[in-house]
Amino acid sequence: MMLDLAGGFGEKGRTSLAVSSGNDRILLDVGIKVGATGAEYYPALDGPIADIDALFVSHAHEDHVGALSWLLSRGYAGPIFMTAETRAEAPVTLAGYADPGDLKRFPFPEDRIEIFEPGDMLKSGNFTVSTGRSGHVVGGVWFAVDDGKNRVVYSADVVPDSNVFAMDVIPECDLLVLDASYGADPVPGAARAHEISDWVARHSKGCLLPTPLSGRSLELIAALPGPFVIHAGMRSSLEAQIGATASLLPGVSELLLRRLRGAADWTDADPLPAVPLLADDGMGEAGPSSRLLPRADQAGFPVLLTGHLPSGSPGDLLHKARRADWIRMPTHPTLSGNVDIWQRAGRPAALGHSCGTDALYDLKSHIPSLQAECRTGQRFMVPQGSKK
Incomplete structure (x- = not known):
């Protein structure tokens, strides 16, 4: 299984991750980067957009769905999986953050949305995609992608200790893509x-x-x-x-x-x-x-x-x-939350998204298997099978 780190690695924003195995290729999230301009505003996707079989959207915040019209304008024609809550909120996000020209030509595609509920198991080619509640927003999810040989968990945005939202336990995996937004912040x-x-x-x-x-x-x-x-x-x-x-x-x-x-x-x-x-x-x-x-x-x-x-x-x-x-209202994991997620997942190899370089290295001192040097635009081979 191969990952293309399309956005959010070594940076905050444009969160996007492409997963490939054999002839199958899916995209997890398609966000924009607030404050950036030009190409850096959008995911750094390598290869033809038409080769993407399916898009899975974790929630409707701009750094996870704001580039949807951009993706459609460049030829994406496959299904778009999201929860009903994400479908309801995404048009407002696009109105605020999509390029007006892209949005006019490629408005939110209601007829192409495949609705699922958190906890559902989805299919795309040989991929099985499990989902769970994220604790971040209503209808927000994490994704666990399995090709029969490896399992990658992409946390998207999660909050293990929210006072409002419920989060489901992330399963054991070969690679864990953590929400590292706060680095090693120890304050609960x-x-x-x-x-x-x-x-x-x-x-x-x-x-x-x-x-x-x-x-x-x-x-x-x-x-x-x-x-x-x-x-x-x-x-x-x-x-x-x-x-x-x-x-x-x-x-x-x-x-x-x-x-x-x-x-x-x-x-x-x-x-x-x-x-x-x-x-x-x-x-x-x-x-x-x-x-x-x-x-x-x-x-x-x-x-x-x-x-x-x-x-x-x-x-x-x-x-x-x-x-x-x-004053930060934690809507992402603080240090204890991410360490607990990693331990429950079997202490696998890990990447961190939505986080700058220095904070990633701070987090690595607590999660030794974190590949803190990985950046947007790079490819990453998933370590071979240790998942249960």
Whole structure:
């Protein structure tokens, strides 16, 4: 089995992984890289796009699905596998991050989507693709690809210690492609959530919390210490996410629904509120937060950023100018989570995606089999059969 590291290796963004065995070739995710331009914005796919038999999408965040119209514009004609939740959210992601020309000519292809549920086993040629809940977003999954000789697990984005989402155990494998977004960060998610709660409590008279529409929004709602409002455009999506109870931890949906029902809708025509305001997206690149960040900055309205800030993004620039605070809300594994995933998977050879070079080497000091030198554009041969 051969891997083409098409994006997200030694970098954050454009996450994409091609898996080949014999005449079979599939693609796992097709993301864009926020802050990049030209070819670096898209996956570095080698070989004819038409040779890809199937595309499997883990979830609808831009760094995993934002290049879908680009892929279609270059001749991809095969099936596209995703969950119903990912299908519902992907068009909004493409509207914010796809090239407008590509999106106009190749809009979201509703008729080509093959729907599956987390836990389903899928087939493409001689590949068997197992799936499991990721703990990252509603409908998000990891993929385990087996060709009868080797098994590769691509974690996509996972959260083993989420306070909201459920994650299924990743199986033993010959190669584990880890979500290394946080490198060797040792601070657990619960501690970060408490830190965010304290910050919001200190700014309870009004503050802006930019957040992705899916995933982190529910984590923040669970952590907020008091009243809040949401941008009106978020409500239907948040209600749908809370209604997908199979993706959530037991009892969480009732808590989230109560909090959401108690939150008023806010629109761009309203004055900045005297309570915390949630608005998407998390970087200020698209959606309501692209308009709200400059407005909050001009008004001296407190801003808390809680996720990845690509260099040069509006959120990054505001933070560097010390006009916004930043506390990470863990929506990826911290150190203990990734070490546990690797140990449960049988301590296999490992790659790390969505992570810069220095942080990969930090993580390697805790996961010795991590191939920290692997980069986007390289090929990688899967070690021969040790899976159970």
